[in-house]
Amino acid sequence: MDFTQIGLFSIAYILGAIFVFWYRKKKDDPDIFFFECCWTIADLLAYLSISELRTGSFFILAPLSLAGLFLYSYFKNKHRLVNGLLFNVFILTFGIYLLVNLYRTEDILVGGILAVALVGFLFVFLFGLYGLIIFLYWNSIVVLRRESHSLANLLTLVLAIVLTILLVSDSFLHALPSWVSVLFTIFPASLLYFFVVFLNFLSISVIYQFNHPRYDQDFIIVLGAGLLNGEKVSPLLAQRIDKAIAFYHLQFRAKKTAPRLLMSGGQGSDEKIPEAVAMKEYAVSQGIPESEILVEANSTTTYENMKFSKEIMDSLRPEGYHAIFASNNYHIFRAGMYADQAHVKADGIGSHTAFYYLPNAFLREYIAILFMHKKRHALAIGGIAIIIFLMTILEFFFGN
Template identity: 30%
Template sequence: MFVFVVVAAVFAVLFGLGVLRDRRRFSNAVYLGLAVSFLGLGLLAGIDEAPHGVAETVMVVGLLVLALGPVALAGLLCANGVKMVRKEGRRPANLLSLLAGLGIFGVMGLMAAAFATGSQTLGIVVATLLMILGYVSFLFLCFIGYAFLYGRMRIRRDADYVVVLGSGLIGGRRVPPLLASRLERGREVYETLARRREVDRTPVLITSGGQGPDEQLPESHAMADYLMERGFPADRIVREDRSRTTEENMLFSKAVMEAERPGSECVIVTNNFHAFRAALMARKAEVNGQVVGSPTAAYFWPSATIREFAAVFLQYKAVNLGICGSLILLGGLALAFTG
């Protein structure tokens, strides 16, 4: 137990140092996940010393979670996937939670088949698949846990700009609810910063978004119009109307800020499911900014979060695909030796 707790403490220290150095690192999420995991192992290792009945209760609860948890999770994901399709259409991005739920059911089916047939080959395939899923699931939980913490960190006091990231327009010119949520959050952040600053250093709000092929005007212009129609001061808005991707949002907004106030800091506003990945992008683009999220409809969150995680996973594909490939190689070697 002591060894596990010591290792957990080491990772907790690395997590703390990483956050102090830069909050926008995925390694912070991994350190946090490792610290929690080793602490949990330490507590399990010392369960024998717990009062009578505690060990039995923990074991029963653990078995129930292992047995019923995947079934419940898969069912909820499938139900959410059906709701996404009904509300948002059949675009591939809207199918992610449904596909994840069906994938979990598929793995459970393979496990049942391996157990029922006693096939050694199928058993090795399932074991390899479970190792890969275990690795990916660990990173996914790290991602969710740290994204939750990152979204609740206090907004910096000395930012000069609020950058609101654009998204698609309805009918080519109207702000949809998802983007309106970002704009309302951006207004809140602007007002908070304005109360803290000197009059001659009032923050500026940048609406960031270019014009898509199916849009009648740049997103940034529609966003600015939305804010001004609701009383936001026009002279405190700057339109960045060239960007077509999140990366370009960062780079082109940075150019605007550097041209007006070199070395300035900013608060970037997007939706809550996108905040942590946007923070990773901001760090990569060397934008000196914290990212905050606006509320998103609950049914939209699972598929959007899976999409965000997949993008982050592939952002570090050399490491992640290398580890997954190594696990597949181990499985292949096991098959070769047993064959």
């Protein structure tokens, strides 16, 4: 254990953290937490790499290679679910590497990191499922008090009930014949598969929140949402427009050129005017010049938002352009997937959403993404079912 190296690392880290704070604080969009996290990771990897070089080992190449693969895949296309898988594999590999490093070097810094991780792991292991069920029931009560009683707002309640049934039924399976117990593992095995997919989705969705588009945009597509009383912008939709307006002002201050706001949203059967028209009126009331606002009023889905907006942007700037889109933070990853399908090269910026609403919102987004790739997931579940069915047959004929 080299205390000199740890001391130098600590000094470098503190000085770097102070510089990051000072430098980002001067920015219009500081996002200090994100950049401090980036500095922490970079400094830690540098420390571990130097330690490896000094001992003549190269174990760190495994997590570094996976980190590089994740970054390459992410910056090539930020809207792919596989990026979440790559990130989670990197985290798992990095954790294994830290264990190996601690065993070999007894490094106090590595030991401290693992101790913190172990406390978190034990907490999740001991209280994870029970805590999750309690949280889901609590959240469903809050949502039902504040929102409409639609199926979309009941997802946390449905999940809580399913997990409760799974927890209770597990105690009854031991009384059944062994081959029946094996057969019934299809349900928890399928849930485990969907949990892993959800974890990948959640990881990349959270990472995507820290997207920082450059201040060189020509258009900001603002995705529509339902209107209040069929004619007024809802608070949720207002948040999307406000996010676009904030970027509009930030870019103008930074580059003295402002992007045009492209309001995208058609007219639903219960709406008196197209969403895009109401959105334009709201933006004008917030001080945006009418000449800086474009209207796309034919779309009824997120895919059509992107497709029809692309047609407008292509017609105005056939030589090429830069564009981003604005929506709620929970929605921007899936919206980015639709942007790819419509061949729109654009990243998203997400507006704030009340915390109590996020669990239902992310579950809804997750289910929508599952249906976007339903054949792939159906094949995976089918494969799991076949394997378990074969195990059931073996248990029936050859089990004790």
